[in-house]
Amino acid sequence: MRCAVAVLFPVVLMLVACQREERDTRPQSALGSGEQPTPVTTLEPGGQRPSPTDNKAASFEANAFHLSEGKRLFGWFNCSGCHANGGGGMGPALMDEKWIYGSSMESIHATIRDGRPNGMPSFRDKIPDDQIWELAAFVRSLSGNAPSSAAPSRNDDMMAHPSENRMPNAATLGKSP
Amino acid sequence: MNRFAPIALVATIALFLQGCAGWQSALDPKGPAASELAWLIWFFTGLCAAVWVLVMIALALPLMMRPRARVEPLVIDADADNRKLRVVLTAVGLTVVILVGLTLLSFFANRTLAAIGSHAALTIRVTGHQWWWEVRYEDATPSHILTTANEIHIPAGEPVRLLLTSTDVIHSFWVPSLSGKLDLIPGRMNVLDIKADKPGVYRGQCAEFCGAQHANMGTFIIAEPREKFDAWWNDQLEPAAAPMSDEAKTGENLFLKRPCVMCHKIGGTPAGGTVAPDLTHIASRQTLAAGTLTMSRGNLAAWIADPQGVKPGSHMPVVDLNGDELNAIVAYLEGLK
Ligand SMILES: [Cu+2]
Numbered sequence: 001m002r003c004a005v006a007v008l009f010p011v012v013l014m015l016v017a018c019q020r021e022e023r024d025t026r027p028q029s030a031l032g033s034g035e036q037p038t039p040v041t042t043l044e045p046g047g048q049r050p051s052p053t054d055n056k057a058a059s060f061e062a063n064a065f066h067l068s069e070g071k072r073l074f075g076w077f078n079c080s081g082c083h084a085n086g087g088g089g090m091g092p093a094l095m096d097e098k099w100i101y102g103s104s105m106e107s108i109h110a111t112i113r114d115g116r117p118n119g120m121p122s123f124r125d126k127i128p129d130d131q132i133w134e135l136a137a138f139v140r141s142l143s144g145n146a147p148s149s150a151a152p153s154r155n156d157d158m159m160a161h162p163s164e165n166r167m168p169n170a171a172t173l174g175k176s177p
Numbered sequence: 178m179n180r181f182a183p184i185a186l187v188a189t190i191a192l193f194l195q196g197c198a199g200w201q202s203a204l205d206p207k208g209p210a211a212s213e214l215a216w217l218i219w220f221f222t223g224l225c226a227a228v229w230v231l232v233m234i235a236l237a238l239p240l241m242m243r244p245r246a247r248v249e250p251l252v253i254d255a256d257a258d259n260r261k262l263r264v265v266l267t268a269v270g271l272t273v274v275i276l277v278g279l280t281l282l283s284f285f286a287n288r289t290l291a292a293i294g295s296h297a298a299l300t301i302r303v304t305g306h307q308w309w310w311e312v313r314y315e316d317a318t319p320s321h322i323l324t325t326a327n328e329i330h331i332p333a334g335e336p337v338r339l340l341l342t343s344t345d346v347i348h349s350f351w352v353p354s355l356s357g358k359l360d361l362i363p364g365r366m367n368v369l370d371i372k373a374d375k376p377g378v379y380r381g382q383c384a385e386f387c388g389a390q391h392a393n394m395g396t397f398i399i400a401e402p403r404e405k406f407d408a409w410w411n412d413q414l415e416p417a418a419a420p421m422s423d424e425a426k427t428g429e430n431l432f433l434k435r436p437c438v439m440c441h442k443i444g445g446t447p448a449g450g451t452v453a454p455d456l457t458h459i460a461s462r463q464t465l466a467a468g469t470l471t472m473s474r475g476n477l478a479a480w481i482a483d484p485q486g487v488k489p490g491s492h493m494p495v496v497d498l499n500g501d502e503l504n505a506i507v508a509y510l511e512g513l514k
Contacts, residue, residue: 025485
């Protein structure tokens with residue numbers, strides 16, 4: 001009996017390895033970036049856009065594949081050119097707790113897609129919608145707002161900051177609970 | 178056992194022999210490096226096979242021989258003892274000679290390989306990306322430096338020096354008909370010298386597992402006579418052909434307006450992306466997406482409409498285009514000869 005348990009337990013443990021994250025490499029709907037309403041103005045009170053009806057934010061936010069894709073695209077599309085690995089340069093820092101336009105997935109998505117008046121370019125039509133969501137999820141991981149089980153781990157080369165899965169949450173950093 | 182079983186077996190094995198010829202085979206060498214290696218492969222295989230057969234015979238003989246009359250264990254037989262000692266010493270001696278001999282052979286083969294490119298006039302930088310090859314022809318005149326992808330044109334009969342590196346993970350460059358394989362390592366520059374004796378097309382393949390689409394990371398070495406190669410280089414240096422039809426003009430506009438421009442370069446247009454294959458002369462290549470599809474209008478459309486269906490996991494995302502937009506972009510790219 002004991003022996004059976006000793007054998008079964010590791011086997012059951014190994015079953016955990018069978019769970020593998022799905023990789024969504026295709027957009028879920030045939031409609032890409034065109035599906036959401038185009039804002040007539042970039043000014044808005046409260047700094048928060050109403051969330052879109054589909055639940056894209058949730059499906060991208062804690063997904064390791066999308067986060068790592070976002071990290072690659074952050075370099076490919078030269079976000080670092082203005083935001084310097086998240087530390088801030090000509091554009092604001094993205095690894096701190098200050099958000100000019102809101103920290104939600106939806107607001108970051110809107111920032112990247114439509115741009116912001118003080119110099120953030122609009123990437124509408126230049127980045128497919130799903131890739132904008134990937135970037136938004138990655139931007140949140142820079143300030144410790146992504147689950148450490150999903151956020152990218154360290155690079156093979158030198159990094160300007162701790163790896164994203166070790167980034168402290170900027171909002172609570174230095175404050176006692 | 179079925180009477181036909183041996184015939185079926187031989188026929189199956191004969192089918193495998195097919196794999197020994199063609200545009201991608203280490204056993205069908207088309208250059209000095211590959212010849213050296215093929216010779217080494219055959220010699221090693223032959224010698225090791227001979228040794229194996231001898232050992233098997235030595236094992237089988239005593240089993241088949243009738244046992245001799247029992248020897249008296251207490252009688253000292255100096256002759257028999259000496260014979261045993263001689264046999265063992267000969268075997269050990271032969272083993273040492275063979276091992277040292279083979280080591281020397283591969284040492285000299287390596288020296289020959291290293292000498293091939295010592296006078297190479299042409300240097301090509303090959304950078305591995307998930308899952309395609311960036312190819313850059315070096316030249317002292319900056320305006321003659323040429324960047325292209327996936328196809329490597331070389332002058333036949335001349336040694337060429339390849340500088341191998343990578344930007345993401347480790348890949349390995351292997352064109353079996355021309356040379357052995359060598360890794361492309363991020364942050365390192367490896368040197369591989371190749372030479373094709375005759376004009377021809379030789380297929381290569383990434384030989385180090387590098388992710389989801391490792392199997393679809395092929396390349397082609399196209400060896401041409403010197404004049405043809407020079408002409409090709411000059412053609413490739415030209416900016417992209419201007420679109421001829423209205424549809425192609427729409428296609429160019431769409432290419433520049435949509436995400437394509439973020440990743441790809443088309444010389445002579447504002448498209449200057451460097452993270453994906455250069456498309457300036459895409460229609461002059463024989464294949465698409467690192468040897469995955471042959472070049473044709475239909476395949477271009479298939480790739481652009483759904484790269485994730487052709488090469489799941491590839492770093493080119495699906496871009497939302499309607500039918501007319503897709504046709505226009507394809508018409509434009511098709512004209513980039
Ligand atoms: Cu590879």
